[in-house]
Amino acid sequence: MAERVPDDRKLAVLRAIVEDYVSTREPVGSKALVERHQLGVSPATVRNDMAALEEEGFIAQPHTSAGRIPTDKGYRLFVDRLTAVKPLTPAEKRAISSFLEGAVDLDDVVHRTVRMLAQLTRQVAIVQYPTLSRSTVRHVELVTLNPNRLLLVLITSSGRVEQRVLTSEEPFDDALLADLRSRLLSAVIGQRLGDAAAGISTLMEAFAPEHRNTVAAVVATLIETMSDDRSDERVLIGGTANLTRFGDDFERSVKPMLEALEEHVVLLKLLGEATSSGTVTVRIGHEQPYEELATTSVVATGYGPGDDVLATLGIVGPTRMDYPGSMAAVRAVARYVSRILAES
Amino acid sequence: MAERVPDDRKLAVLRAIVEDYVSTREPVGSKALVERHQLGVSPATVRNDMAALEEEGFIAQPHTSAGRIPTDKGYRLFVDRLTAVKPLTPAEKRAISSFLEGAVDLDDVVHRTVRMLAQLTRQVAIVQYPTLSRSTVRHVELVTLNPNRLLLVLITSSGRVEQRVLTSEEPFDDALLADLRSRLLSAVIGQRLGDAAAGISTLMEAFAPEHRNTVAAVVATLIETMSDDRSDERVLIGGTANLTRFGDDFERSVKPMLEALEEHVVLLKLLGEATSSGTVTVRIGHEQPYEELATTSVVATGYGPGDDVLATLGIVGPTRMDYPGSMAAVRAVARYVSRILAES
DNA sequence: GACTGGCACTCAGATCGACGGAGTGCCAGT
């Protein structure tokens, strides 16, 4: 209880155990450890340290007389205190940068990002679409698809386009629509999505009573489109083929993950609250909210133009993963995609 | 060589083998067969028939003294000649219909369709987005995102919205854009996507020489947007969690499938040429073009409003699948989604 | 000629026991 953090050599042993276990996937014993790392002490000493680390809950043995594997708590300590920032190679940086530069629109940016992440980390990548709420209204358009169907298009400063279809019993009046359109435009252009609603809800009064039904419907839909910002519940995933590397126990680790990938709500909860794009959040094993994904870790961070954090991206993999590498990749990709967004 | 198709009882035996193997996943022997089906003959007789069927390549045994399993050729015969149309239950029909009715836009239709398919068949579902080429231009909008960036939006009669961003060295001129916009509109509205290009390529001549660069860029982008119809290479997949049911041999059957799911081009090739929505195409094992997916079958059909076939949808699963059920589900879903599209 | 009962044969998968080796904990010695 006096001191919670083990002394230096024990930490070195823990680090060595994590590294070896991650790369070999097998419980690591004292002898193998001293052979592969320059610890400068004998196996017996390492054994004592291991016993202490086990006592404190950082490592565990699957069964008596097997090597040790890190516990979630062990990985946690490793990530918090033992991780040296592992910079990407220049080649990797160039690859990220040039691949993301090639994107033609927001959708493409997100697609490329998820692909890049999956490729770099060789894990399953998840990218949440940027939220609109901070962006402003750039344009509103009303288009009649046929006399009874009206398409409402909302274009935002982030280059995103939202659309809704309205149907009506009686045909839409073109003149009315033109009038409504211009009034909407002047009321709404340049406003933030969140604030614009106030300006148009009173608009109705300018119209003749017999038109108010139509106007009210359009206004309501527009407000709903602006406020009901569904984009923050949209996510894109990639690299599912990397699930093969999850582990041997198909039923217990891969299946729950596949099910989670179907449910975007689950994924968003996994990604968690967005943190500023400088800091990378790591959630290890039981630290994430789903019991079924007990052997799964999440590495995530926020991103967005400039210092705004509009959404979250990250990767998901087995607790036994390369944390330094994943964290570096996630951070780098977030940084680059943020820069791209800022340029828009 | 004289007659290629076995006599009636042999066919009954084959059907029984396929059905039993699909439901039990285990090689089926002569004794078990006569117990579970009313064949009216003894195991010994069935054995003779089996020997004949094996001779002709419809079934095979994994090893001597094991039961038989159907070959691809066996499944093929089963699908071609032994499949009774298995209508969906009224409850299923209602479920499909009401679930699809609830869709708010085209995107939502496709999402719901893929979900429905996956749920009904308990397989991996694939839905190709409907192509635009037959639809007409409903609206074109030019929006300046900032002085040097212009957003071009194309709205089609199918309710689909395409967008492109143009950047320019020098700021866009608002007056010019307004002029260009109205000329574009009158030239293009109501035209088919494929035909509209001709009308606007000559438009440039109406503008002053110093503006021609800008105009040319916008026109070129618009034409590209209309003709480079990327929607036909977009697909949506769902039900990947059903991959768990693929088989025990993870590495050889699930991994290639996961990889295929990452590559939309591969999926499109799997779905194959669209057939009219009445007929369902079944590709069994080696009949589909990918070596790695030798134990995978595809059940697909075309769909689209009315009798137009705009795209393909279907399911992918292990060769050992419930063909009658899958075919019925695919056909029914295609029919319903076609109807929904026709109403738009 | 078509079907059946019987029989010998095959072979994958399960069961069992022995064994080797990696790894541990502990203790006495430096």
Added chain:
DNA sequence: ACTGGCACTCCGTCGATCTGAGTGCCAGTC
């Protein structure tokens, strides 16, 4: 405080054995 040595544990593997489902074939019956 570290190390070498030693006895002990126990998983995984290997080989031998056994069992049972399934087969092919043959002689007999309708």
